[in-house]
Amino acid sequence: MNAKPSSSTLDFDVQRVRADFPLLSRTVHGKPxxxxxxxxxxxxxxxxxxxxxxxxxxxxANVARAVHQLGEEATAAYEGARDKLATLINAGSRNEVVLTxxxxxxxxxxxxxxxxxxxxxxxxxxxxxxxxxANIVPWQLVATRSGATVxxxxxxxxxxxxxxxxxxxxxxxxxxxxVTHVSNVLGTVNPVREIARExxxxxxxxxxxxxxAVPHRPVDVQALGCDFYAITGHKMLAPTGTGALWARxxxxxxxxxxxxxxxxxxxxxxxxxxxxxxxxxxxxxxxNIAGFAGVGAxxxxxxxxxYDAIRAWEHxxxxxxxxxxxxxxxLRIVGEAADKEPVISFLLEGAQATDLATLLDLEGVAxxxxxxxxxxxxxxxxxxxxxxxSLAFYNTREEIDAFVAALLKVRxxxx
Numbered sequence: 001m002n003a004k005p006s007s008s009t010l011d012f013d014v015q016r017v018r019a020d021f022p023l024l025s026r027t028v029h030g031k032p033x034x035x036x037x038x039x040x041x042x043x044x045x046x047x048x049x050x051x052x053x054x055x056x057x058x059x060x061a062n063v064a065r066a067v068h069q070l071g072e073e074a075t076a077a078y079e080g081a082r083d084k085l086a087t088l089i090n091a092g093s094r095n096e097v098v099l100t101x102x103x104x105x106x107x108x109x110x111x112x113x114x115x116x117x118x119x120x121x122x123x124x125x126x127x128x129x130x131x132x133x134a135n136i137v138p139w140q141l142v143a144t145r146s147g148a149t150v151x152x153x154x155x156x157x158x159x160x161x162x163x164x165x166x167x168x169x170x171x172x173x174x175x176x177x178x179v180t181h182v183s184n185v186l187g188t189v190n191p192v193r194e195i196a197r198e199x200x201x202x203x204x205x206x207x208x209x210x211x212x213a214v215p216h217r218p219v220d221v222q223a224l225g226c227d228f229y230a231i232t233g234h235k236m237l238a239p240t241g242t243g244a245l246w247a248r249x250x251x252x253x254x255x256x257x258x259x260x261x262x263x264x265x266x267x268x269x270x271x272x273x274x275x276x277x278x279x280x281x282x283x284x285x286x287x288n289i290a291g292f293a294g295v296g297a298x299x300x301x302x303x304x305x306x307y308d309a310i311r312a313w314e315h316x317x318x319x320x321x322x323x324x325x326x327x328x329x330x331l332r333i334v335g336e337a338a339d340k341e342p343v344i345s346f347l348l349e350g351a352q353a354t355d356l357a358t359l360l361d362l363e364g365v366a367x368x369x370x371x372x373x374x375x376x377x378x379x380x381x382x383x384x385x386x387x388x389x390s391l392a393f394y395n396t397r398e399e400i401d402a403f404v405a406a407l408l409k410v411r412x413x414x415x
Contacts (some may be wrong), residue, residue, distance in 0.1 A: 012313045017305070018394050019047040031364025034399045034406075038210060039184050039343050039390030040368050041234045044294075051297035063289055074289050078197040081292040084145050084277075085244050089210075090220040091251060097324055098279040099287060102243035104134040105213045107178075109245055109282060110207055110335075114228075117174050121147030126169055126204075127178040128153045128161055129380050130186060133373045134210045135178050138294035148175070152376065159186040159335030167198050177206045181213035185372045185388065186335030187318075187343030189213075196225035205251070211235055215392070216341045218307045218316060221246050237298035239291040245282075252278035261286040268296040275318060286339065310393045317391045317400065318342040322402045327399035327409070342391035348407075350415045353385040359413060363406035365374040 018024050021043045026033050035043060055077065059399035061070035063078045078099075086094040100106045116126065126141045129152050139150045151167040161179075170177065177199050182189050187375065192208055199206040205227040214235040215217055221229045227290075228251070233242030257264055257275055263285035266274040275281040302310070321344060325331055348356060357369035368388045371378045378384060 008101070009198055012119065012309050012393075014313065014394065014396055018048070019392055020285075020394075022046060022049070022086075023057075024394060028364045028366070029362050031362075032402070033350055034365045034402050035389060036395065036399070037366045037368050037388040038215075038395075039235070039367070039388065040363075040390040041240065042215060042237050043394065044237055044239070045298075045301050046299055048239070048294045048297045052239060052290045052294045055293045059293075060290075077293040077296065078287065078289050081242075081296040081299075083115065084296050085231070085246075088105065088219070088299055088303075089231070089246055090222050091131055091246050092222060094243045095277070095279055096246055096249055096252065098245040098247065098252070098282045099292060100243045100282075101288065102232040102234065103132075103140075103230040103301040106243060106245035107134050107138045107207070107209070107338050108249045109258045110230075110247070112229050113258045113282070114141070114205075114251060115255065116146060117144065118147040118175060119146035122173060123148040123175045124171070124173045125176045126149045126153060126166070126174045127151075128166065128189065128190075129155050130159065130161065130183045130377050131178070131180055131374065132209060132211070133375070135180060135207075135268075136209075136376070139176070145367060154347060155188075155377075155380065158337055159188045160182065160337045161188070161190050162322070163191060163194065166195065168196060170202050170204055172202075174202075177204050178209070179206070180209040180211075181219075182210075182216070182341050182343075183335070183344070183374075184376075185339035185345050185374045185377055186214050186337060187212075187390075188335060189217075189338040189339040189341060192224050192226060201223060204368050212341065212343070217311060221270070232275050233291070233295045233298065237301055238295040239288070241288045241294050242291040249278070252282070255282075257281050261285045269411075305393065313393050314342045314391060317395055318344070320397055321391065321400045321403075322388065324400055325407075326348060328404070328407060330411075330415075334381055334383070342375055344390075345386040345388045347386055348411060348414075349392060350359055351411065353387045355408070355414060356410060359410035360403075360406055363402075363409065365403050367403075 059073040061074040063075040086097045109326040208226045211232040229246040231244045234240040264281045264284040332347045334345040353369040370385045
């Protein structure tokens with residue numbers, strides 16, 4: 001990692017970008033806010049906030065249920081978000097994109113609509129030790145109901161998946177493989193394309209948790225070669241309660257609906273109901289219409305900056321933050337993969353992660369402490385919790401300096 005500014009980062013006007021995010025200008029406990037909890041949720045640019053506000057002021061109506069002007073406008077915004085998501089990840093068709101409340105719902109949709117009808121006693125689902133609970137618990141639930149088991153491929157001390165071991169564990173009883181694209185705790189980037197290739201050779205569908213990838217890097221689901229890819233909107237500048245599941249068309253055609261109700265039907269009769277075509281057969285009820293209008297605005301904003309500029313700036317920040325943290329006595333960085341996104345988990349000798357986070361908050365620094373919805377990963381490293389600083393393109397080197405200064409200050413109070 002290079003902490004020195006490159007030519008591409010010198011062209012990135014971070015102060016202009018920060019002006020687009022109203023919340024970044026506030027103070028916390030009388031101190032300027034340093035927001036380093038972006039892996040938890042990102043802040044929202046003014047264009048997203050205004051789009052949501054404008055929806056309720058000017059376009060509020062339900063989707064696909066009215067021919068009046070407001071209904072058409074709301075439907076256009078909602079379906080427009082699907083189009084933009086499909087383009088963002090290079091889906092083969094907009095009809096391969098199911099709009100959901102986020103990755104958790106997406107994973108449960110795959111678990112109950114795809115996996116459960118196919119699992120039998122003796123079958124297995126393969127995941128990894130570094131997964132978020134959303135990529136563990138749904139598989140455990142359907143495994144319990146079907147008599148299948150869930151097994152996890154190991155990682156090494158650097159926080160990297162032992163890829164060869166993962167491939168060895170793709171044995172005939174494995175009916176589904178599940179892996180995160182980017183670890184929410186470690187920032188580790190997994191070689192999804194290579195994993196997908198090996199899964200295809202064995203006829204094993206691959207589910208990818210892309211929650212932490214799409215905010216930081218371009219994603220091409222066709223090039224990756226996976227079968228399912230889940231996205232969470234609120235981590236990529238969009239409102240909460242938004243997300244998507246991309247799935248191969250043949251899977252969506254074969255999967256039964258997970259939720260039943262309005263808008264996912266073709267015709268309802270008491271002697272039987274017929275369902276709409278994918279993706280709508282998986283979108284029962286009134287969706288988060290304003291939120292998805294915000295998703296469209298968020299994608300527009302990301303594309304206006306470009307992933308090349310975002311990645312260059314974020315990786316310069318990651319390199320600088322890593323160097324500065326290494327200067328602190330007794331600090332241990334947890335997870336130092338060769339390929340990672342701007343997430344740093346760490347421990348400070350003699351100090352509890354929660355105590356550190358609480359005191360850092362008093363200095364205006366927002367970081368996450370805890371298990372980060374990744375209990376098995378904490379167990380692997382033998383710790384109950386870590387402190388996590390997760391960066392975004394609107395963060396600055398000056399904020400990193402303020403964070404390190406605050407960390408040194410609170411360290412003196414605790415040690």
